[in-house]
Amino acid sequence: MNRLQRNEKLTRLALLMIAFSAVSILAIITIFIFSEGTPIMFRYGFKKFLFGLDWYPTEKSFGLLPMITGSVMVTAGALILGVPFGLACAVFLTEFSSKRLRRVVKPVIELLAGIPSVVYGFMGVVILVPFIRETLGGPGLSVLAASVILGIMILPTIISISIDSLLAVPATYREGSIAMGATRWQTVKMVLFPAARSGIIASIILGMGRAIGETMAVIMIAGNAISIPNSLLAPVRTLTSNIALEMGYASGEHREALFATGVILFVIIMILNTIANVTSARRIRKK
């Protein structure tokens, strides 16, 4: 074995270890969260944990249903507001605007992603929450406020990935469609959307991931009540804010219950990602 071959082998080993370290960090985090969080779930009862309505951790009552519903509601709200706006914006910038406008607007939209979430939260508290309280009623800190802010926060993700996937559709598709007499909008609806579907779905999933994982902004504007909200104007607590709010003081079983909250969040995100991967993969295969 000469020197070059030996070097080659060593490089391979070194890079392997670096690659492995990234994977092992994920593995360590997973193992840690599960080993800290699952024992209490089994001790307390898995069903009671998932479907219990009472969260009084210092009195050993650990029902997470209000937080699970909270996360789902807020995320769904963010998608309802963010996806149509995001897609409309992406379609406009790729199909209906000049290249020059797109070159200016796209980077500006991507800058939105760089704004720290605490700033979004602060804007929400100062502007949106009083606005909701005065015009629609309720305390202002609400499902609606959190949905609106999260809807804005996921826009850059949805817009920029959708733009990329719309631009990746071969020009011949557009030309063919226009040549057959379709209008631009018909082209978008019937040719481009189906062709760019997997990219658009990926953008929505990534946006959803951001919405469900967001913590700081949500704590500031959602009100964090531990009940299942009975209207869009009622305060709500998400899984992430449940952990962040209470971790400062938690000890013993309370701390374990927060890890268990993390386990549930982890599983929900895993399920979402799997669904996303499967659906987008299936669509590609169909084509």
Next chain:
Amino acid sequence: MSSLIGKARYLSPGALAALCISLFLIAPGHISCRRSGSKRELIVAGSTSIQPFADRWAEIYMKKYPGRVVNVQGGGSSAGIQAARSGAADIGTSSRELKPEEKDLTETVVARDGLAIIVHPNNPVSDMSLSQVKQIFFGQLRSWKEFNSQDKRIDAVTREEGSGTRGAFQELVMGKNRILKDAIVEDSNGTVREIVAGDPDSIGYISLGLVNERVKALNLDGTKATDENILLNTYRLVRPFLFVTKGPAKGEAKDFIDFVLSAEGQDLIKKEGLIPVTQR
């Protein structure tokens, strides 16, 4: 670009591999040996309500006695009491009274803190009875109409589970009753104050020392929430700030407690809005 490649050549693959391996080997060992080491530091752990004040005390104390180290940690009142018992901390701090089963530990009251019930400054209500406060936070009183004000929903703002301020409120106001579930939950005195300052229909509770002109502290049963009324024992929402030790404090722990109870230590917290214990 070419200079970068040139430089990279000096880092041989062998060195890279060795670096990685050594990182893997060193990291766990490093973490495990961190705990031992400086033994002479005094550890004060517990209530996060006391923590900022304990930090101030520690800061001045360390300036006064160079070479001594006081390490102030949070964790919550229950954790602090536990730490004092197990010896993990020299002094445990608690912002609630000790429970009967915790009474075997030695407690020193180092300050007292009033709890203020606060509303928006424009709220016409300025007096409430303790039981009305309890009914609001229990969910029985839900409209300001009950106080001859507008028929608007009362937005109760509370603290998160585990907080010492919430613990004191629970003990002093709620008793065995739970705080209603759809109360808004905020994670610090400051955010509770901000929410109440912004929402004309809200009510919340914070440490008396943190009340400012943006919110209005309610009179309780006709008694104003002031330091004087607390000293006169007429304002009832008061909680002690305790230093807890296993047996009477000795050595450096005693020195630190003596400093905290000295005129200098008590003046310090008076400036920060707490009620001193020594000058009656």
